[in-house]
Amino acid sequence: MFKHSRAYSRAYSQHPHTRSPPLHAIATPKPTLLFAIASDDVNEVRQVLESGEAGPNDQVGPQSALAFTLTNDKLSHKNEIVKALLAYGADPSALRNPKLNPSAQASPEGSEGGSGSHSQPGETMPEGMDPATRYYVTRADSTHTRQTSQLIYRSFFRPLTRVRYDLIGQDWVLEQLFRVLSMHSQRLSVAPIVVLLCGPSGHGKSLLARKFGSLLDIPTHTVNMTTLRSTHDLWQSYSMSPYEEPSSDTLAQFLLNNEGERCVVVLDEIEKVEDPKALYSLLMPWELGRCSLEVGKRHVDLTKVIWLGTSNIGHNLVFEHCDSRPDPSKPITREEYRDLMDLSRPPVSECLGASLLSRVTTVLPFIPFTLEEKMAIAAEAVYSLTCNAEKTLTPQDVEAIVMKALPSYVPSEGARSLHRAVSNQLVDMI
Template sequence: MSTTPKEEDISRFLAQYPTCSRDTASDFLTVYGNDLEEAIEKYKASEKYLIPVPPFEDDISPSNSSNEHDTRVRTNSLESSQAEDEGIDEYSSWMPKLPTLPVPDRSIASDPPDPYVFELRELLGAIRAGYFDADRIRRYLGYYDKNDLYTQLNETIDGYPAIFYVISTNDIGILREWLKHGGDPNATWGTSAIPAIGFSILHGGQTMLQASKTLATLLRFGADPRVIPKAFYDPYCRDLPEGGPILEELYDINDTNKEWCTEEVREHLTEVLTLSQRYDLYRSSKVMPHSGREKEVLNRQGAGEVLGLHQMIVAQSIATRWLQRKLLVYLALQKKKPFILVFAGPSGHGKTELAKRFGDLMSLELHVVDCTIFKQDNELFGPRPPYTGHEDGSQLNNFLVRQAGQRCIVFMDEFEKTSKDIHNTLLLPFQDGRYEDRRNGKIIDCSKTIWILATNKLDDSIHGFCNANEKTIFHSEDQDAQDKLVEKLCRQLRKEFTGHFGAPLSGRITEIIPFLIFSPQEAAVIAHRTLMDLESEVIQHVRLALNKEEDVYVGNINIRIKNDATVCSAITRDEYDKKTGARSINQAVERMVQDPLVSQYLKDGDEFDENQPITSFVVDVDVDGEVEVRLVT
């Protein structure tokens, strides 16, 4: 029997992983005896090792030489989805070197487990082999007693905390489920007590975005940022000195929880810690601890993850804090009426993003209404009988019916574009939580619906407030002083909202949440997030498909941002527009980084090849302080 893979199997493999090269797909099928299912499973587990990240020749150092070794190991680990964490682990005695775990039978991910027998080693082996995704691990852990899981998930395997193995997979979904079911984000390893967040930063990820999300997830579930010396992230928007902060800045280095952070470790932290990660550490360190009662209310109502809402978006610390506070009061009182919020603020400043992240953390279905396309009541909610089409309802009508009696979110974007007709229809569901199904006239319970009305109508007052209170809002850590100012702003916004939308509607609003403009430092972080998205996009494999619509021309590219705080500040210095927010920053990154990068990349080669070598770029600032994109040859 021939061992040459069939074209049909290669095509099916590439359908599952379109960014994989044809040669790699063929190799996997050959290694695993043309067993398509097994080859795909093994590729999934090994994929994080297959995208090479070469060193930059213009910045040679001992640590970069080690990174070169790390690249070769990760690029050539085809044979085993259980490849050891080599590279940095191999040359650094202080870095945990996780052992290879045996790979169990794949049925572990599909067959219901014995709820009385928990095999941690087997489970971790299966996770590292790629047998589990977030949904499967959630179902698997759901078979076990919640009270027992905390102990079971936090045992050690061969001397290493279980969560270290999970972090090493770079799978954010699995890490989230592990933490939700009781995994300890503050677990430590070794005599110097290397913390989980320290391991996650040093371990890194396939991309900056992946590494950033891993750290943010740990922080969101309660990892203590103070195990990292404060000088590494406060202030966050600066380029760290070569070799790390100077000793005069490291006033907390002798704390017992920082014994792991030796001079050698600090040097490597400086190299790998990105602006986004410094921002996440900074922001987490400023959050006031929540009381036991607050945590219990949220946990019992299935909203425990909302405590980490501040880690989900850039800026809007005040908006997230007010949203958490209002939600706590609403849930604690067990009110049998809708929760109605107004997100007020200029375009591009996080209203939609916060609504989506809020829904994600509460595990709620979210329905987005684009209010610019609905002028009449029957357009948004559907016609009543006997009008034509009443039996079909509308998207919003059918969503409310499907979610009857359950908590869900309706996000109405650009609410100021709606009509008086629509406002009047919303009065009854806003007041009593009752809604009439337009298809049959049946009364539906929507008392648990969370309504979020996003509007730009109050922008002038918000801009004026930010200009008048810049020092307290952007440069003070006094939350009480900030809240007093914002309460005064909200009183003004309520009056304006009433003037624009009428007393009947405004009288049913639970709270107005103001979204403020970005500080210069926050704008820089948003630029960095956009650069991380760009890196994730261009690192994918080049692919020439049978269907040219599926071609990937721009790929096999590695980006390094030198002096990321300086670069991102330079991008936003003159480009951030307070009226359009993040959109103006995204456009600036496209003009100043993406376009010159792609232009140089296209000029660099004669043809596209799925196995073409990596093209490396450095993003930096020139002597005039302008952003430059440099091809590394």
């Protein structure tokens, strides 16, 4: 199935934890995962995991797939492959298991010691990882991550748990979002799903909205609300996202084509609509899940549409709330986040109108990044801006670039300011 057998053979034979056995002697239950990882192609890794041909916790030779990836210095896309494994359920606790992550000196006979100390390879320990990889592995290993995932574990929305390996930070946003989706999965709510993502720029609102439909493998239509001039314009608007498949369908046609089916409508920059009256036509579909898209035409079933609005409403409120906490340097707590959710509704009501807000399922404010999150964002920027960075730069090199970029972080610009700072650092290195 996979083309890069030569890359696999080379990666395996040069790997520090192998004895260079012939290819036919490798004993793995699902060898296609090994081929996918060694091909250095994250899409092939996703493909084999999605197909079910292999599991993310299968062994690759003497190691877990996660340990094999972390200790393989021949990979140019190690961070992305690690994220893919974690997104599909790789268990980071395997890194602490000597049977699944033997030390370089361990012999097969000596790998059974469950009671003795485990000298795991440095690359698989937090201090041996770059800030981005360390962030994702630590996040996947946390109790809160597992508990949050359980909210929608058995529902249609389960694939959305993978978004935490695309979106850095916003753990409380995801928890509250999953709670809302869980209620709908259990039919505890009959109203349509309407979620407003609000707060400062550069903190992941558009990224979450964009990933929503693709992770669920359902159609998405994105409306750029700044282009609307009247109520009629909403239904006649074309999808404006460069990340979606090109389409000649208007929103009305999109909803007709997907009537009674799960689909996503993203209303980007909802508060920037020129005439607030353009939002009036959302009142009925948001409350009843049906409406007439044209005067005199039949009502269309919109009950399964997921409406996602993005907005900068409450931008200043978010920073004021976070700065007013007893210790702003500490991560925000669940109780503090819920308090912020309550505080965010009045500004939305003032901007969009109380009648529209009353039909919104939940308002989710996006919050400033923690230090670890900023470091992870900057590290990912290093990889995205530098060819073969994971082969030419050590985790310590990446961390040094990250630390120099951090002072240039601008909270109101979020991740964009870190990308710019890293870019400037790399230019200075040339």
